[in-house]
Amino acid sequence: MGSFFFKVKREMVKVRSPKKRKKTKVGRQQPTIRRRLGDLQYFGWRWPQVVGLPAHEAERRIKQDCPGVYCEVVSVNALLTMCYCTHRVRIMVDRYGKVVKPPHVG
Secondary structure, three states, rough: OOOHHHHHHHHHHHOOOHHOOOOOOOOOOOOOOOOOHHHHOOOOOOHHHOOOOOOOHHHHHHHOOOOOOOOEEEEEOOOOOOOOOOEEEEEEEEEOEEEEOOOEOO
């Protein structure tokens, strides 16, 4: 039974019939999202100058700079979703109604 037998046996195992071939699965591609040019109009805008102001004053200044955004006044400890909206600005306020963090679009 020497080494020749094992070489032959190893080669015999490699032979497969065409019926046993596995079909390859075609991967699904993610659909491309086409955005309008105006969707990212205010991308990256920040307002560090409104930190320390009352919420209504900060909202007025933000609306003056960007009239197309929606301002949302929320508490610092509030639970928030991590979704990114190009027309929303969240204004983080403390319990006294003063802006704590610089608001930004998103």
